[in-house]
Amino acid sequence: MVLSIYTITFNGLSLVIYPLQIFYTPELPLDFINSLKHIIEDRLPFSVKMTTKLYVFTTCLIPEETCLHGKLVLDAIRNQKTIPLALFVTEMSLKVYNGCSPWSMTHLLDAALVSFDQIGKEQMLRFNEVLHQLGHLIGLNHTNDNNCLMKCTSDIEFLSQRAFELCPNCTRLLNRIIAD
Ligand SMILES: [Zn+2]
Numbered sequence: 001m002v003l004s005i006y007t008i009t010f011n012g013l014s015l016v017i018y019p020l021q022i023f024y025t026p027e028l029p030l031d032f033i034n035s036l037k038h039i040i041e042d043r044l045p046f047s048v049k050m051t052t053k054l055y056v057f058t059t060c061l062i063p064e065e066t067c068l069h070g071k072l073v074l075d076a077i078r079n080q081k082t083i084p085l086a087l088f089v090t091e092m093s094l095k096v097y098n099g100c101s102p103w104s105m106t107h108l109l110d111a112a113l114v115s116f117d118q119i120g121k122e123q124m125l126r127f128n129e130v131l132h133q134l135g136h137l138i139g140l141n142h143t144n145d146n147n148c149l150m151k152c153t154s155d156i157e158f159l160s161q162r163a164f165e166l167c168p169n170c171t172r173l174l175n176r177i178i179a180d
């Protein structure tokens with residue numbers, strides 16, 4: 001798949017940056033979205049091109065539950081995004097069927113969804129889970145390294161201790177992805 005990416009020159013080096021569109025539901029304050037944007041751009045090769053407030057359609061709700069259907073939200077994001085890569089964040093609960101954790105799902109080179117409902121209010125936990133999913137978005141898999149952002153967890157206890165950095169293996173893989 002061809003991804004529309006662009007390069008910037010930084011200290012004489014040419015770097016590939018992936019443009020990203022962030023969709024967020026209205027209960028999330030703009031200053032949170034701005035902090036999220038900065039941490040994403042500081043730590044992974046993304047540039048946030050736009051942030052879009054999204055009123056979720058009732059068609060994405062699971063009947064009789066105040067819960068979003070992950071696959072239907074993914075379809076809605078795919079239809080609405082105006083650049084190839086998108087991230088959706090919400091405080092609403094999200095039911096996922098094939099995610100790597102109960103609160104997130106990601107479709108490679110397409111869209112990542114993260115619900116903060118079970119993660120809670122702690123910002124660093126929220127940021128950590130978003131960065132993990134964005135790692136998947138551009139092609140990183142899980143690692144066994146306990147000191148790596150790409151360690152899989154469905155446990156809040158572990159999430160609060162998971163590293164913000166990529167291990168040397170994931171860093172090498174990411175550099176290979178970027179170079180391709
Ligand atoms: Zn994962």
Ligand SMILES: [Zn+2]
Nearest residue numbers: 143148167170
């Ligand atoms: Zn790793």
